Structures are given as structure tokens and as C-alpha cells.
Amino acid sequence: MSLVRQLWLAVVLITTIVFAGSFLVSMYSASSYLEQQLLRKNLDNASSLALSISQLSKDPVTVDLLVAAQFDNGHYQSITITDPQGGTIASRVQDRNDADVPEWFVRTFPIRSLPGKALVTDGWKQYGTVTVISHNRFAYHALWKQGLAMLAWFTVIALGSGLIGMLVLRGIRRPLNAVVEQAEAVTERRFLSIGEPRIPELKSVAHAMNRMVERIRNMFAEEARELETLQHRLNFDAVTGLANRDYFLSRVREKLSGETEAATGVLLLLRLANLAELNNRLGRVETDAQLHNIAGDFAQIVAVMPEERLAARLNGSDFALFAPNADDAETLARQLAESISQPLSPAALGPRAIFQIGAVPYHRGDQIGELLGAADQALAVAENKGANAWHVLTGTQLPIASGGHAWRELLTNALDDARIKLVLFPVNDARGHEIHQECMVRLHAKTNGDWLTAGDFMPMAVRLDLASTIDLVVVRQALDLLTIEPGDLAVNLSAESMADWAFHNKLAELLRQHGSSTGRLWFEVPEYGAFDEYEALRELCRVLKQFGCKIGIEHIGHRFDEIQNLTELGLDYLKIDASLVRDIAQNEDNQKILKGLCHMAHGIGILVIAVGVENQAEQSTLVELGVDGLTGPFIRAAV
Secondary structure, eight states: OOHHHHHHHHHHHHHHHHHHHHHHHHHHHHHHHHHHHHHHHHHHHHHHHHHHHHTSOOOHHHHHHHHHHHHHHSOEEEEEEEOTTSOEEEEEEOOOOOOOSOHHHHHHSOOOOOOEEEEEEETTEEEEEEEEEEOSHHHHHHHHHHHHHHHHHHHHHHHHHHHHHHHHHHHHHHHHHHHHHHHHHHHTTOOOOOOOOSSHHHHHHHHHHHHHHHHHHHHHHHHHHHHHHHHHHHHBOTTTOSBOHHHHHHHHHHHHHOTTSOSEEEEEEEEETTHHHHHHHHOHHHHHHHHHHHHHHHHHHHTTSTTTOEEEEOSSSEEEEEEETOOOHHHHHHHHHHHHHTTSOGGGTTTSOOEEEEEEEEETTOOHHHHHHHHHHHHHHHHHHOTTOEEEOOOOOOOSSOHHHHHHHHHHHHHHTTOEEEEEEEEEETTSOEEEEEEEEEEEOSTTSOEEEHHHHHHHHHHTTOHHHHHHHHHHHHHHHHTTOSSOEEEEOOHHHHTOHHHHHHHHHHHHTTTTTGGGEEEEEEHHHHHHTHHHHHHHHHHHHTTTOEEEEEEESSOGGGGGGGGGTTOOEEEEOHHHHTTTTTOHHHHHHHHHHHHHHHTTTOEEEEOOOOSHHHHHHHHHHTOOEEOSHHHHHHO
16 A cells, blocks of 8 residues: 555544544533433422422312423423322323434433422422423434534535645655655666655655665766776777777678678778878877877768768778768768878978878678778779879679669568568577567568668668658567567667657557567667667657566667766666677677676666677677677577
8 A cells, every 4th residue: 555545544544533532522421411401400390390289289180280281381201299108199201202313323322311309398298299301302302413513514624634634645745756756767777866855754765865876877977987998998099089900890890790780881991101201200299190180080071970980090000981881982082082181281291192092882791801902902003093192992783772762662662562571580698598589670672682681771761761660660560470479579779760759659559559568579779879869768768668668779889988878768788789799708808898888787787788699709708797698690500
């Protein structure tokens, strides 16, 4: 029973007890008072009647008539005159009871009518004794009316008190509800602060809860800052702030193999010529400044698509740019060449070359070694062209569709014809037990073509504002699968769908239609969308929690500086980006990062799942680091 109901019950119980006590005391006091009044009336009437008879002749007829007249004029139970020997001289008795009060009331509150007696004289002799007993039915009637009046007043006062009590309890309940909601939020891994109420008892509780929440937030934020610092120190170049070689190659390798990644893009290499001579002429400080400027030019190109593109300094003089979904390598190379030519004036080294740029288009599935070799070949051609030249090796693979109109028609037809399906990949815990199955979407773009992965068509679907439509189809198919699949299913939502408030309403309606199975559905959104559209993610979490769904973030590992914001969302799990998982058995730096991430997530009850596990060594290392779940080629092969 809730505290508010207990308070109401206590108030009602106490009020009832107080009323019952007051009522009984008042009724018994009133009945005692009425008994005294009846006795006094009996005594007075007996004395009056005795006096009247004493003054008359003692003719029996006259005495009887006087008694009858007295009896008929009053409300008596009996009037009796007895002689000194006890014989009856005259008597009148009321032999009917027409009281209009309930019998139980008469039994509960008895009113005795005590007899009043007086002597009748005949001169100096005693003639007899008059005994008068008034009827008590009128006393009962008066007592009954008084009881009803008391009950009516109690009802009015109780209603008024209840209204006042309701207002008071509402004032108490508001801060109490806030404390309860805060406590419930903590159990859901949402750490929220509330205003401290003025009620001292609740204020102390709210203050203690706020301090606990603040302590958890600070702990989470401190660990996030440490992870960010560690990751930046291990994976980024100290001079330029760009990714270092190992981190860059790990990210590129994952994007070339991940089926949800972009199908095409551009890899670009830039080499500074005569860096040692430039360092001698300008000095270390100035040379570092120039390198920092070059990094700024790369950053401007990366900023166009910050969640997909990646720039790196591979060694002292070599820089790289990986640009998924870039469809014009020549424009990209020319843009970089023109921007770099500004800070590095040829006057610094005379007519000698300052840089060369080589670019090559890529397709998902290319081997990173071959891709780097092709880019290096393009770089060699650029070196032969002369100072500050660039060159692009052209690819031969034909695109799936040309232009936005063709893509829109292709995607719309595929959706209309229901040429879309889900492929399930297992996600297991350390013991090999299934946590859930992840739903990967496939689209049959052309009736005579192959099934496309999400990376083949989702970038264009986002550009054409069709992402939310596809995501709703995926969720609907996942809900249908839950009717035949025994376990849980995980669905990926695009950042664009998450940021679409209309999509929230459509998703809620769809889930409402499948209320019996929504608790087995897991939703995950990409890291960049979670941080860039934080308010939309908060609302999405609120909507999904109503249906018992679990919520997670995938591709975690690139923005640790913002991860402390996740403490307010009630997340259930995090999926580590595969670039941090690849070769984890040999990469001690990434081991430190993942161990810290697991410790931080477990501190607030969030599961950590590793993606892209390729062999037994990676699986064993990840389990030792504290990872809760694993998925990838090695896990799929073991099933």
C-alpha cells in the first residue's frame, strides 16, 4: 500500500475513532441528563397531584377522575395511588409503545424513567402515596434527533477536513512523488537531480539522493575524462591532433569490412616533401605550426561528414584522409591541395615541391593493403607531375543507381514490393548463451540483382529522407519475427529516424499494437546520433521504456568526452566499435581503454557488448577485460 493511502487510512481511522468516542460520550451524557430530567418531572408531577388530591374530598370517584385527567394531559407511563397498606386506590397505565426510534438505539442508549413519589394526606392522617412515571419515548425521540444532528455535522466537518487534508497531502505528495520518481529512475540507470522540498523529512531524503546522484555523475564524468585522455594519448598524434597510424588503419579496416558501412568512398594520401629541410629552415616550432595548419585543412574536409570521415598522420611526412560516401575523388584532392598551398608558400623552399597528393576510390570489401598500395601508386604519379601536384586513380565498378531520382525510384519500388528482409546475427555472453540476435537489413533493389546491405543503400535513403520509412519497416518485421523466434531481437535505428519526432509517434503506435512482445525488443542508435541529437534520444528512451524495450548505443569508442551525458537516459547496453576490438589481444592500449569503459559502464549497471570478434584470442581477451557480450564472425561461426 502506498504511503499516501496509508496516510489517508490513518486520517480516516483516527477521525472515525474520535467521532465514535465523542458520539458515545455525548449520547450517554445526554441520556443521563434526560434521566435526571424525567426524575425531576416525575417528582414535581407527583407532588402536584398529591397536593391536589389532599385538598379534595376523598371520594373514590373524584380521586379516580383527577388521576385520569392528569394522566390524559401528560405523557405518562403510569400514575398510581396506593393506600398505606399497599392497596391500589386509583391507577392509570400506558399499555402501548409507539416510539419512532429503532429498537437497537433503545437497547444501546437506555433511558430509565425513575418514579416520582409523594404522600397524599387526609387532614392529619396519611391517605396514600402517589407514584408518577413519565413515558420515556419522548426522551428517546429527543436523543435520536440529537444523534442524527451530530452525525450530520460530523459528515459536513469530515468532508471539509477531507478536502483540506487532500490539499495538504497533495502538497506533501508532490515532493514525495519527485523523490519516488528519482529513486525509480536510479533503478533504471537514470541519475536525475530534483529540487529539495521544504518538508524537513523529505528534504533530508532528497538531499541524500541528490548527493548520491551527483557523486555517481562525477564518478562517471571523471572516468569518461580519463578514458578520453587515454584514448587521445594512445590514438592521436601529439603535434597535429589527427589520428595516428594504428588507430587510422584499425578504423579503415573496419569500415572496409562492416556491412553497415558505406559501400564506396575515397582514400587520399598526402606526403610532405623535404620535411627535414623544412624543419632546418623554419625551426621545430614553426614547422610544428605548419603541420598543425595542415591538420586544420584536413579537419575542415572531415567536418563535412565528421562521423564518417577520418584524417590521420601516418608518420612524420605522410597524412591520410578516409572519406566514405565521397563520390568525387578529384574534387576532394583539388580542394585539399588548394587549401594547403596557402599556409605553405613555395617561397619557403624555392621551386621545390612541398607536397604531393594521391587519391583512389574504394569499394567495401577492398583489402586495406591493396588500397594503400593503390593510393601510394597515385602518390608516385603525382610526384612525377611536379611540385604540389595531385593524382587520382580511377575505379571501374559501376554504381547501383545514378542520381537521386534513380535512387528514390529504386528504394520506393523495393519498399512497395516488400523486397526487404532481416538477417539475424547472434550476440552471446561469455558462456556462449544468447543475449539477443541482431537484425541486419537486406534490400533487394533490383528484381534481377543481389540483396544489398545497409551500407549500400542507407546513405542514399538518409539523403532522400527515407530512413525513417525503412526503419519502421524493419521494426515491423522484427515484431513479426518475435512471434516465431524464442529469444530477443535487436534493431538498429538511424540517427535521422531518432531525430524525427514524427517517427517517435509512429513507432509508439506500432509498438502499442504488439504489446505482448515489445519487452523482447532491443533498440540501438549510433554514437554520433546519440550525442548530436541528445534531446531526441532522451525522448526516444522515454517512449521505448513505456513498452519495456531495451535501449543501447552502438559504435561506442570515439567520443568519450561526452559519454557522461548518458547517465540520465537509463540505457541498458553499449556496443563497442569494432575498430577497438580488432586485434585486441595484441593491442595493450585498446585493452586499457576497454577495461576502463567496462568498469565505468558496470558501475551504473550497463551491459558492454563487443562487436566484430574474429578469433578465439580476441574473445578470451575481451572476456578478461569484463565485456558482457560478443558478436562477430567468430561468434557466428561457433553457432
